[in-house]
Amino acid sequence: MKIDYSLHNSLLAGAALLLFATIMSSAAAGQANPSKELKATAASATSITITWTSPGDDSLTGTASQYDIRYSTALITAANFATATQVSGEPTPKIAGSSESFTVTGLTPNTLYYFAIKTADEVPNWSGLSNVASISTLDSVPPAAIKNLAVQQ
Numbered sequence: 001m002k003i004d005y006s007l008h009n010s011l012l013a014g015a016a017l018l019l020f021a022t023i024m025s026s027a028a029a030g031q032a033n034p035s036k037e038l039k040a041t042a043a044s045a046t047s048i049t050i051t052w053t054s055p056g057d058d059s060l061t062g063t064a065s066q067y068d069i070r071y072s073t074a075l076i077t078a079a080n081f082a083t084a085t086q087v088s089g090e091p092t093p094k095i096a097g098s099s100e101s102f103t104v105t106g107l108t109p110n111t112l113y114y115f116a117i118k119t120a121d122e123v124p125n126w127s128g129l130s131n132v133a134s135i136s137t138l139d140s141v142p143p144a145a146i147k148n149l150a151v152q153q
């Protein structure tokens, strides 16, 4: 069988260019506004890992002092952030621009959760609300065991 390598190569080049463009636009977005990068990934039926980029003590410079990470099964807004559930054991902020992650445990399976973070410096001066990330925990209920398996005579 003859393979058209020229088509194959141009498709590969196209895919590589698209990937490069995606990475570059993500990086540009990250530099423009690192506080808008909160993401959530379901780790299991009862835990979710969130990731974000650290802001700084003064806007995007220096090292902040604390995070207030909260979650809720309802959409989190600036108005209801204080009533959302606060996690315990938040990480200490790293220097501005660092990758941060935290795993929230003890969640209910197959449930949609929203997450948001505020950051403070040593005063503390509190930041505005991060973007809100949401994802569902995994379903933990398997199909029932089959009870009527039979052999056809």
Ligand SMILES: [Ca+2]
Binding pocket: 057, 058, 121, 122
């Ligand atoms: Ca300071």
Ligand SMILES: [Ca+2]
Binding pocket: 057, 058, 059, 121, 122, 125
């Ligand atoms: Ca400050």
